[in-house]
Amino acid sequence: MIDLHRVRADPEAVKAALARRGVPGAEVDRVVELDRRDRELKGARDQVRARVKELSREVGRARRAGEEGGAEQAMAESRALGDNEKELDAQIDALSVELRDALLGIPNTPSPEAPDGSSPEDNPVVRWWAPPDVRIGEDGTPDYPVHQQVPHWDVGTELGILDLERGAKLSGSMFPLYRGTGSALIRALTSLALDHHTPTFEEIRPPTLVRTDTMISTGHLPKFVDDAYHLERDDLWAIPTAEVPLTSLARDEILSEAELPVLLTAATPCYRREAGSAGRDTRGLLRVHEFDKVEILAYCTPAQAPDIHADLLARAEQLLQALELTYRVVDLCTGDLGQSSARTFDLEAYAPGVGAWLEVSSVSWFSDYQARRANVRYRPAAGGGTAFVHTLNGSALAWPRVWAALVETHRREDGTVSVPAALRPYLGGREVITART
């Protein structure tokens, strides 16, 4: 949620910042106007309440003094004010809802460094990385030999480590079932990532079914209702990302500056209905309803945020490098930025089998936008009242697409898949994945 004081103080600056992401200035004007009326009404209501309280105290005083007449008079006057107050309250309630909705509809202002643009095509690639033996061509496409240009659904089926048909039988399409070493691979990737992040980041195993409140405080509801799985009987939601429980961890709390930054990591399953993206890039593991992901997240001061953003990005990159995957870093332009984000870098791993760059991580800085909504504050050491923390998070990493890129990239001419050295300790020393393993 955007800072109302900031909108009030300098609406033109907010409009200019939001114009970069295509938000019409009229929405800001509407908030300014609603806020003006809201304050006006509340001022009037507070004056009435002050008078009622004054009269009530007078009733008590008069009673104690035995002045029944005075008490009766004060009570009568106060009663008369009651209707007035109720009327004002009703107006304020309606207006507050309108104001809050208008405010929630306004996205975060982009960081000045975020590149301008209106669609994903405008996202600049800030860098490429490839293992030493991989060449990236003139057009930005990595050059892989033919035996690596086999899609992971074929590699997986040949080796018996991926069984999409059985997954679909159990739960429908886009619910993958891994088997044998394919299954162990997910577990190995999770262990590799958690070992990389801990103990710098505290490992959390949060609940993956959460209350409506929790989903609302991170902004996943009501906007993305259709994308979330809901268990009606218990009114619980399956988390679409560990960002939801981790961001809510400090909800309504006031942290001391000394304990910042708070660095957290969690490996959880994630559930997404993917309504609206049906049929698009859904082959194999490209888009699935249930997947495992390791998330890294931070609460910090505004001053700490830039370094932490860089660190989160570096951590995701280090994992891709350890897995010897070719990837590129994309700086999301203002038009492609998520609603809450001020700056986001996407990491895209190259999958030679499907011949595409797959988004495997998204590392975002939310400034105080999320913290305001979730009400996570800190007490600055310098004093002067509480302030909202900055939140940042990133996937490091989401496994299905990594799994896909991995088995395609490391496929050998004989159809088996070699295991990157970094992963071997987590697979019992195994160096190669062969059929029936």
Added chain:
RNA sequence: GGAGGGAUGCGAGAGCGGCCGAAUCGGACGGUCUCGAAAACCGUUGUGUCCUUUGGGCACCGUGGGUUCAAAUCCCACUCCCUCCGCCA
């Protein structure tokens, strides 16, 4: 699933419907004393919001409603926590 108890400030914990944004103790911070420390003593110590801001108003005692001139206090509903029984990975 059944029965009972509870929710108040940083913590513990009091609070006949009015003088309660809240006693008391503890913690933390500042000061006095001291060579220094401890002890003792004194003081400060919630959040948010609005205004015509050396000041003033309003809201918040788990959440939401209600009663009343007036609610932490009374009534209703809900949530969470604890204890016991049942069931159970």
